[in-house]
Amino acid sequence: MRNILQKIKNAVRSRSIHVSYVDVGSCNGCDIEVLACLAPRYDIEQYGIYVHNNPREADVLLVIGSVTPQWVDKLRDIWEKIPEPKVAVAIGNCPISGCVYNRRGTLTTPPVENYIPIAASVPGCPPRPTEILSAILSVAPLIFKDYEENQK
Amino acid sequence: MRSIIYYVREFLRPEWLKTFFFARTAPLETPSYFKGYPARTEKECTRCLSCMMICPAPGAIAVLRKKDQWGPEIYPGHCIRCGLCVEACPEGVLSSGRILDVTRRDGTAFWSWYHLQVDDSLCMRCGNCCVSCPVNREIDPQLGATGTSSSDEVIMRIEGGRVTILHEEKCTGCKTCEINCPNRAIRVARMVEGVQGEEAEA
Numbered sequence: 001m002r003n004i005l006q007k008i009k010n011a012v013r014s015r016s017i018h019v020s021y022v023d024v025g026s027c028n029g030c031d032i033e034v035l036a037c038l039a040p041r042y043d044i045e046q047y048g049i050y051v052h053n054n055p056r057e058a059d060v061l062l063v064i065g066s067v068t069p070q071w072v073d074k075l076r077d078i079w080e081k082i083p084e085p086k087v088a089v090a091i092g093n094c095p096i097s098g099c100v101y102n103r104r105g106t107l108t109t110p111p112v113e114n115y116i117p118i119a120a121s122v123p124g125c126p127p128r129p130t131e132i133l134s135a136i137l138s139v140a141p142l143i144f145k146d147y148e149e150n151q152k
Numbered sequence: 153m154r155s156i157i158y159y160v161r162e163f164l165r166p167e168w169l170k171t172f173f174f175a176r177t178a179p180l181e182t183p184s185y186f187k188g189y190p191a192r193t194e195k196e197c198t199r200c201l202s203c204m205m206i207c208p209a210p211g212a213i214a215v216l217r218k219k220d221q222w223g224p225e226i227y228p229g230h231c232i233r234c235g236l237c238v239e240a241c242p243e244g245v246l247s248s249g250r251i252l253d254v255t256r257r258d259g260t261a262f263w264s265w266y267h268l269q270v271d272d273s274l275c276m277r278c279g280n281c282c283v284s285c286p287v288n289r290e291i292d293p294q295l296g297a298t299g300t301s302s303s304d305e306v307i308m309r310i311e312g313g314r315v316t317i318l319h320e321e322k323c324t325g326c327k328t329c330e331i332n333c334p335n336r337a338i339r340v341a342r343m344v345e346g347v348q349g350e351e352a353e354a
Contacts, residue, residue, distance in 0.1 A: 043177055093209075096229035102210050125209070125232035130180045 006149055013059075013144045015048035019136065020058035020082070021091075024075055025101075025108060026065025029126040030092035034062060042129040047137060055081040059144065060136060063118070066094040066101045066108040072115055079116040085147045089135055090121040099125055119143065187235045189226050190246040197222045197245045203237035205342060206262065213237055240344075260348045266323040267341045268308065270315045274337035279310045281329035281338045287322055 021034055037044040038051060055061065055078045067075065079088065090112055093099035098110030112118060120139040122131050162168060182188070190213075199215055199222040207213045212230035215222055224237065224246060238251045240262050255261070270281075279299020282288055285307055288295055292303040299310035308317045308329075315338070327340050 041177070042180065046176055093229055093232065097211065097227075099230065099232065100209055121229070123228040123231070128182065128186075130182060133180075 006146060009148070010145050013147075014141060017047075017049045017060055017136065017140045017144075018058045019044075019049055019051045019060045019062060020053055020055050021051065021062035021064060022055075022075065022078055024063060024065045024071040024095075024112070025068035026092065026094050030064045030094070033126040033129055033132060034064070034091065036129045037132055042133060044133060044136075047133070049133075049136060055079075056083065058082050059086060060140060061086065061088045061116075062091050062132075062136075063088055063095050063112050063116070064091045066098040066110040067112055067115060068108055072109065075112070075115050085144050087119045087139055087143045088116050089139060090118045091132060092127055093123055093125045096121050096123060185250045187233050187249040187251065189228055189231055189233060190224075190235070190238050190248040192223060193245060193247050195243050195245045197224060198243055200242065202240045202242060202262075202264070203246065205264075206236045206240040206344060208232070208234060208236065258348060260346060262344050263347045264342060264344045265321060266325045267343045268317050268320050268323060268329075269339045269341065270317070271337045271339070272314065274335045275315060276335055276337070277310060277313055277315070278334065279315075280332045280334065281315065282306070282308050282310060284328050284332040286326065286328060287324060291322075 021031075023031055034051075036042060044051065052058075059082075061079065061082060063075070079086075090096055094101065094110065095112035095118070096110070098106075098108055101108045102110060119142075120135050122135045124131060197215065201215055203213055203224050204215060209230050209232045212227055212232065214225050214227075216225050217223075224241075233248070235248050235251045238246045238248045239255055239260075242261075244252055279297070282299030282301070283295060283297065288301075288306045288308070291305050291307075292301045294303075295301045295306070295309075299308075299315070301309040303309075304318065307319050307322050308315055310316070323340065325340060325342060329338050330336070330340055
């Protein structure tokens with residue numbers, strides 16, 4: 001019985017990934033690429049991914065931008081609001097290394113791994129929509145499949 | 153009535169149902185002419201460091217030695233895929249998208265030189281820059297301790313109580329003068345200009 005329930009959950013979750021994105025101080029280039037995923041050309045919703053901005057309903061958090069000091073505590077709050085199972089994906093160079101903001105005199109504190117656990121990162125400045133899509137699609141099953149079974 | 157029947161029949165067609173429920177945009181492949189991360193070609197790296205000097209992103213490229221052979225290394229978390237290193241390399245060691253084809257077709261290249269600038273309001277005419285310069289020392293071993301020189305071939309010398317730059321083109325960009333200047337009056341800047349045609353071949 002439990003197995004069947006788990007199988008149903010797996011099937012449903014693989015076709016329904018809720019994504020929420022947060023920009024913690026970037027140049028908006030990666031935001032535009034995430035928005036391009038929503039457009040008919042790339043059409044993220046045909047893969048069952050729904051983008052909205054309520055972390056309490058999200059499974060995947062897309063983190064964009066090198067972290068500014070004002071965002072440090074707020075980013076942790078957002079991460080804690082997301083219900084389990086959850087996963088964070090770093091989009092672009094900024095959350096990985098700070099990219100061009102990683103210089104003396106800039107008010108950024110990259111990388112984002114210092115504040116929340118990051119499961120996957122998509123390098124690029126900005127990354128292509130196809131790369132963002134494939135990253136979400138490949139990391140989501142790893143975390144969500146058999147989640148309840150793995151908890152025991 | 154006839155139109156309703158027509159619509160029902162139309163919507164029950166297997167092809168229509170198939171497209172309605174299972175239509176997907178074609179698998180999106182990255183075209184070959186998109187600029188990816190620069191990849192190594194089989195050409196030999198001469199370690200001129202042009203790629204590192206032109207790179208706009210901090211920490212994106214480094215020229216490293218692997219088993220007696222030098223070669224550029226790209227770091228994906230830092231690289232912004234602008235392709236400037238591919239264009240700047242005189243040997244064509246890196247390739248990305250169709251940058252190499254386009255530069256060959258158009259005959260374009262980057263031409264770079266070092267520009268020396270002395271801020272007269274900061275300079276205190278000590279002559280440290282002229283004395284410390286390794287190129288100066290090689291050209292004129294008799295260079296005076298105050299930076300005066302009888303040779304016209306030196307990069308710079310003290311003339312009439314101020315630094316005069318004679319041969320900017322001999323500068324190798326080592327920045328020894330910048331380090332030895334007590335007032336940060338002298339500045340070495342690497343200038344890059346895009347050139348095309350006969351200039352690029354020279």
